[in-house]
Amino acid sequence: MDKLHRAFFALRRMSPEDISACAEIALACVSEVRFQGLLQASELTDFQRLTLYIDQHYMEPLTLNSLSRAPGIGKTKLCNLAAREADTTLTRMIAAKRIAVAKGMLNSTNQSVQQIAEEVGIPDSNYFSKVFKKWTGTTPLGYRTSSRQPRGARHS
Numbered sequence: 001m002d003k004l005h006r007a008f009f010a011l012r013r014m015s016p017e018d019i020s021a022c023a024e025i026a027l028a029c030v031s032e033v034r035f036q037g038l039l040q041a042s043e044l045t046d047f048q049r050l051t052l053y054i055d056q057h058y059m060e061p062l063t064l065n066s067l068s069r070a071p072g073i074g075k076t077k078l079c080n081l082a083a084r085e086a087d088t089t090l091t092r093m094i095a096a097k098r099i100a101v102a103k104g105m106l107n108s109t110n111q112s113v114q115q116i117a118e119e120v121g122i123p124d125s126n127y128f129s130k131v132f133k134k135w136t137g138t139t140p141l142g143y144r145t146s147s148r149q150p151r152g153a154r155h156s
Contacts, residue, residue: 054094058097059121062094064079095131096135099131102128106143106147107144
């Protein structure tokens with residue numbers, strides 16, 4: 001511990017100017033990453049932009065208006081894209097994303113169903129459980145229990 005203490009105090013101290021310079025470099029890096037993201041997004045198809053938007057915003061309230069406004073695609077075209085490219089509706093695309101994320105969280109965390117529901121954009125845990133069961137055939141807690149059992153111990 002003494003050696004660690006001496007090493008810490010032997011570190012070079014950064015001046016306010018050094019810290020400011022580091023902050024400017026970090027901001028420049030963030031700006032470059034954002035710029036590259038915009039360039040890549042402009043090369044995506046409308047359906048890819050829609051899917052990317054849902055992937056990045058599934059935890060928020062999503063409406064037809066917000067979905068069309070963000071990627072700049074008209075409402076009718078959005079609905080047609082979902083039907084043509086994914087053979088589904090926008091509502092089902094959003095629900096599929098939310099359920100997929102929820103399943104991962106149920107497998108990998110000990111968060112309550114209420115917490116998971118809120119994190120995936122469905123603040124009403126009863127409604128979340130209903131949607132989850134419709135999609136998976138089981139309740140969130142049932143899913144958690146069965147997914148955490150050892151492979152040989154599962155019952156079909």
